[in-house]
Amino acid sequence: MLRKIAITIGILLLSLLAFAATRPNEFRVERATTINAPPDRVYALVNDFRQWNAWSPWEKLDPTMRRTLSGADSGVGAVYAWEGNKKVGKGRMEIVEASPSKVAIKLDFLDPFEAHNMAAFTMDTSGSAATHVTWTMYGPQPYMSKLMGIFFSMDKMIGKDFETGLANLKALAER
Numbered sequence: 700m701l702r703k704i705a706i707t708i709g710i711l712l713l714s715l716l717a718f719a720a721t722r723p724n725e726f727r728v729e730r731a732t733t734i735n736a737p738p739d740r741v742y743a744l745v746n747d748f749r750q751w752n753a754w755s756p757w758e759k760l761d762p763t764m765r766r767t768l769s770g771a772d773s774g775v776g777a778v779y780a781w782e783g784n785k786k787v788g789k790g791r792m793e794i795v796e797a798s799p800s801k802v803a804i805k806l807d808f809l810d811p812f813e814a815h816n817m818a819a820f821t822m823d824t825s826g827s828a829a830t831h832v833t834w835t836m837y838g839p840q841p842y843m844s845k846l847m848g849i850f851f852s853m854d855k856m857i858g859k860d861f862e863t864g865l866a867n868l869k870a871l872a873e874r
Contacts, residue, residue: 725840731865734829734873738822747773748777754867761783765781773794775797778791778792785811788808788811790810792804792806800822806818
């Protein structure tokens with residue numbers, strides 16, 4: 700009887716590990732909103748890390764978080780590094796592409812886990828006075844992330860933060 704239980708548990712465990720291997724090699728989280736403001740106003744808020752304190756959903760999670768800005772003042776080469784409590788961890792962002800329609804950011808998480816991803820803000824006016832903004836984060840999903848992804852959804856973990864950030868950005872840009 701114990702042998703059958705052990706074999707069953709072994710088969711279930713191997714099945715779980717095999718299923719994890721079939722998961723996608725990349726993850727992607729995306730949220731969007733329409734902001735009733737011209738794209739240059741939205742662009743100025745996302746292209747300059749000094750402006751992020753006013754709208755980023757993570758800025759308020761640790762009032763004692765250490766922030767370091769370096770490189771360019773804004774646009775390509777602007778760097779934002781942070782170190783804070785367990786809610787915000789430690790990491791670094793660098794703007795690697797900046798145009799009125801897109802800001803792309805190399806995003807390196809160092810603590811509590813290491814991950815190297817990309818984030819992007821795309822701004823589309825499509826001929827209207829409003830700006831449609833899409834915030835995306837994507838990156839590699841190594842095997843351990845695939846396994847964890849069976850139990851924890853990256854979309855559910857940070858999607859709500861993206862929604863909050865976009866709502867904050869909208870409120871700020873529409874003032």
